[in-house]
Amino acid sequence: GAVVSQHPSWVICKSGTSVKIECRSLDFQATTMFWYRQFPKQSLMLMATSNEGSKATYEQGVEKDKFLINHASLTLSTLTVTSAHPEDSSFYICSARTGLITDTQYFGPGTRLTVL
Amino acid sequence: GENVEQHPSTLSVQEGDSAVIKCTYSDSASNYFPWYKQELGKGPQLIIDIRSNVGEKKDQRIAVTLNKTAKHFSLHITETQPEDSAVYFCAASLISGNTPLVFGKGTRLSVIA
Numbered sequence: 300g301a302v303v304s305q306h307p308s309w310v311i312c313k314s315g316t317s318v319k320i321e322c323r324s325l326d327f328q329a330t331t332m333f334w335y336r337q338f339p340k341q342s343l344m345l346m347a348t349s350n351e352g353s354k355a356t357y358e359q360g361v362e363k364d365k366f367l368i369n370h371a372s373l374t375l376s377t378l379t380v381t382s383a384h385p386e387d388s389s390f391y392i393c394s395a396r397t398g399l400i401t402d403t404q405y406f407g408p409g410t411r412l413t414v415l
Numbered sequence: 416g417e418n419v420e421q422h423p424s425t426l427s428v429q430e431g432d433s434a435v436i437k438c439t440y441s442d443s444a445s446n447y448f449p450w451y452k453q454e455l456g457k458g459p460q461l462i463i464d465i466r467s468n469v470g471e472k473k474d475q476r477i478a479v480t481l482n483k484t485a486k487h488f489s490l491h492i493t494e495t496q497p498e499d500s501a502v503y504f505c506a507a508s509l510i511s512g513n514t515p516l517v518f519g520k521g522t523r524l525s526v527i528a
Contacts, residue, residue: 305458333515342504342520343459348513356513392458404449404516406458 301327303395305407312383313415320378320410322393328373329395333404334366337390349376383414417442419507421519428495429527436522438505439487445507448481448488449516453502462503463490466510495526 302325312318322332330351335343347368348356355368367379376395380387392409418441428434440448446467451459465472465479465488472479476495481488492499502523506516 303458331513342518345515348515350513403461403464405461406451409456409458411456 301325301395301397301403301405303329303393303405303407305391305393305410307410308408309411309413311413311415314384315382317379317381318383318412320380320391320393320412322376322378322395322407324374324395324405327395327397329376329397330373331396332370332376333394333396334368334376334378335392335394337392337409339390343392346378380412383412385414388412388414417445417507417517419505419517419519421505421522423522424520425523425525427525427527430495430497432495434492434495434499434524434526436490436503436505436524437487438489438507438519439485440507440517441486442507443483443486445509447508447510448479449506450477450479450490451504451506453504453521455501459504492524495524497526497528500524500526 304323306321332349334346337343345358346361349368349370351370357363370376390409394404394406396404421438449464452462453459463477463479465481476493478491502521504521505519508514508516
């Protein structure tokens, strides 16, 4: 299957700082990427849909000014958690679709964010 | 919008036995149903998917069945092995580039050796 990478795999930061997470599709072009957040022992919660060259679409309740998403190329989307607080600590996972009219969605390995 | 219910939330089976996880969906327009396996600390891994034009799909020890009329689909794992232990998520969506997957709440499968 297609490969999606994330960097970093884990990050610890101080409260008030910003953290950037990268999501890359390694062997295919992804016009659409998705960002999810997952708390322990819970399901994946969609945060936003990221389209190359346009603004991301955020789910209800997700602050777009706090979670900045940039999908600058067909292989890279970034999520920046601005002014992070302890409640932002979570497992962040991106996924990418392999094409406009196909449905298969592949996930990255996730990024564990801990805000002290 | 779409809502996906998944049962059971936890499942323990003896090694070699079969495991079945069931999901129901609410939106009759949904036509794509993948299953993901997630191990601790890792991202979900696609293990099998089915589209609404077929009723069953099999890949070695894993099979998925779909009942469009009843709006439910199931994952079947035969001859379970300890390495099958993980959390399994079902999902549903439309076949469309921008349509996100809607996930069930997950099933924690434990295969006891």
